[in-house]
Amino acid sequence: METRICEVDPLENNESLFAEAAEILKQGGLVALPTETVYGLGADALNPEAVVHVFEAKSRPRFDPLIVHLASARELEQVAVVPDELSATVQRLAAEFWPGPFTMVLPKAVAIPDVVTGGLNTVAVRVSAHPVMKSVIKALGHPIAAPSANRFGRISPTCASAVMKELGGRIPLILDAGACTEGLESTIVQPMVDDKGKAGIRILRQGPVTREQFRNVVKIIRPKPTPKTEDNKLLTPPIVPGQLASHYAPGKKVILKDKNETFVPDNEELDYGLLSFEGTSTLAESYDWTSVYTLSPGNGRLAEAAVRLFAVMRQMDEDEDIDVIVAECLPETGIGAAMMDRLRRASADRT
Ligand code: AMP
Ligand code: MG
Numbered sequence: 001m002e003t004r005i006c007e008v009d010p011l012e013n014n015e016s017l018f019a020e021a022a023e024i025l026k027q028g029g030l031v032a033l034p035t036e037t038v039y040g041l042g043a044d045a046l047n048p049e050a051v052v053h054v055f056e057a058k059s060r061p062r063f064d065p066l067i068v069h070l071a072s073a074r075e076l077e078q079v080a081v082v083p084d085e086l087s088a089t090v091q092r093l094a095a096e097f098w099p100g101p102f103t104m105v106l107p108k109a110v111a112i113p114d115v116v117t118g119g120l121n122t123v124a125v126r127v128s129a130h131p132v133m134k135s136v137i138k139a140l141g142h143p144i145a146a147p148s149a150n151r152f153g154r155i156s157p158t159c160a161s162a163v164m165k166e167l168g169g170r171i172p173l174i175l176d177a178g179a180c181t182e183g184l185e186s187t188i189v190q191p192m193v194d195d196k197g198k199a200g201i202r203i204l205r206q207g208p209v210t211r212e213q214f215r216n217v218v219k220i221i222r223p224k225p226t227p228k229t230e231d232n233k234l235l236t237p238p239i240v241p242g243q244l245a246s247h248y249a250p251g252k253k254v255i256l257k258d259k260n261e262t263f264v265p266d267n268e269e270l271d272y273g274l275l276s277f278e279g280t281s282t283l284a285e286s287y288d289w290t291s292v293y294t295l296s297p298g299n300g301r302l303a304e305a306a307v308r309l310f311a312v313m314r315q316m317d318e319d320e321d322i323d324v325i326v327a328e329c330l331p332e333t334g335i336g337a338a339m340m341d342r343l344r345r346a347s348a349d350r351t
């Protein structure tokens with residue numbers, strides 16, 4: 001299949017392009033399209049056969065559910081059933097963080113096919129602030145199921161050319177609206193009541209909306225410790241979708257190091273590249289790196305680093321002079337917590 005990249009010009013009227021994208025979706029096809037976080041691979045969320053194609057194109061296991069995108073929070077009841085005890089919390093979160101890089105997991109409505117949710121009775125819902133996502137949903141007249149537009153387990157794409165590298169030949173159309181402004185996948189929370197019956201949220205995936213931002217809006221309910229057997233062994237925790245240890249991973253080995261450490265290679269034969277926050281650190285100066293890639297050169301700005309993280313990881317993956325990526329730990333405040341979550345998964349053992 002030939003994959004076309006069509007540029008969306010924000011100064012032009014793009015209605016015919018959006019209508020074309022909607023037509024492909026109506027026929028059960030797939031379209032890659034931008035959100036403010038990363039590029040998504042969209043299908044008509046109410047068409048189970050179309051959604052199956054998403055799993056096939058991404059080589060994604062069926063148990064890993066998709067996020068359903070709405071044009072506005074007013075459409076929430078089409079896809080989710082909000083229980084009375086969570087209604088005020090959900091409304092507060094929607095008012096505060098939608099449209100935006102924020103996803104809520106809620107009990108699903110019957111209209112949502114099981115294949116979207118991997119058989120779960122909950123559905124992940126988001127209202128993106130990106131005008132292209134919004135326009136295509138409106139043109140289709142249905143919500144769009146859209147996970148990140150990469151092959152399973154790999155780095156999420158933050159520009160159209162990265163989508164092309166991941167899914168070129170597997171999908172007919174990529175809508176190109178330039179680089180994503182957030183660069184990290186949405187924050188995912190599940191509204192729930194705690195042991196005392198008080199409503200709040202559990203954070204399922206860290207992202208651009210930070211723990212600090214939630215604190216002012218809702219109660220954060222901590223996960224229960226993993227249960228133990230009688231002889232004090234940890235029971236295997238249930239598989240939480242998208243919480244796989246190895247995820248968001250480049251093809252090359254990734255090693256995480258503290259910025260105050262000195263680096264000693266395990267294998268002198270290999271070429272090591274450094275992924276540094278500011279470019280200056282004990283770690284950066286402790287070794288003769290084949291190359292140093294810097295996320296926020298000289299500035300140490302976490303927001304700048306977040307926008308660039310996946311693009312720089314891709315560049316390092318493609319750099320033929322590097323065998324191993326050594327990533328410097330980032331400060332775990334604000335968006336830094338989500339970046340460290342992704343770096344830990346990128347460096348996790350894949351066996
Ligand atoms: P992606 O859009 O590729 O980042 O993937 C969507 C992610 O949303 C999944 O990997 C899960 O982590 C999460 N998700 C989607 N639906 C649910 C759900 N019903 N319960 C928990 N997490 C979900
Ligand atoms: Mg993904």
